Amino acid sequence: MYNYRSLQKNDLETICSFPKSEEELYYMFPKATYPLTPKQIEEAVKSRLEPTVVLFNNEVVSYANFYDHDGESCWLGNVIVSQDYRGKGVSQFLIETMESIAKQNMNVNKLKLVCHNTNTRAILFYKKHGFRPFDISIRVKPSGEFIAGIHMEKIL
Template sequence: MNTDLAFRPVRDADLPSICTFARSAEELYFLAPRARFPLDVDQLATSIAQRSDSRVVCRGDQVRAFANIYKREQGACYVGNVAVAPQARRQGVARFLMQQMARLASARYAASELRVSCFNRNTAGLLLYSRLGYTPFALEERLDGQQQPIVLIHLRLPLAAT
């Protein structure tokens, strides 16, 4: 299905494109709750430096999606900073990204489970994860950027043994 997509490690030259993925403060909050809108290269580079396995999905020479692993424990890899370029949404790019992150976690870390967290207001993200087979296992109460209650839903996907 998406044979025109490539999955590779992030490069410094990709950062300006990734910074354009969040079109609003709310979208940026879903991507990186501690970041300030608009996202800039310095904020993104700092986040990447604190994480591992930052990857992009490209169509041709255009970066279309981004994610990384922010924690590994007890056989689980936690994927974060999941973002898709606005012009690439609803085209299977996020599905491809998450499938590739699952393969990476399984192959590189022998992970038996992939975990993601998604805010309750991020309907597109919740629908994506549900379609991919992720199930909720915990809820965490947070305050959003306006200090209003929001729920962070933690989801998991068992990975097939290889």
């Protein structure tokens, strides 16, 4: 049903259309400025690993990558699914794909991520898929509001 491949330059415009609000973009890419632009993704990818898209009928429907690979673990970042494909199994396929890439290509045994406390749907999704909280950090939304970044990890 779904497949995946590495990010290509012609995917950028489509990915930029996924975050429908400043808050969604913050959840996906806290350092970006709304609206998301291809240039912002291109700059981020320079310091990211394994930028990956999920496809449905050759249409890009989700995106994620890794950062801070230390040999034993890495962090999952820039996770987003097209609004049209939420609740249709894309998130699960994306996470399973990224877990597999982390194990096989990066030889890590632990995958980490940060999920904002105001993103309840994502917190519950990650918990359902075996991620457990291990730390909390202070984050500041573009509005100036303080929120908690919940650090989660999963043994692969």
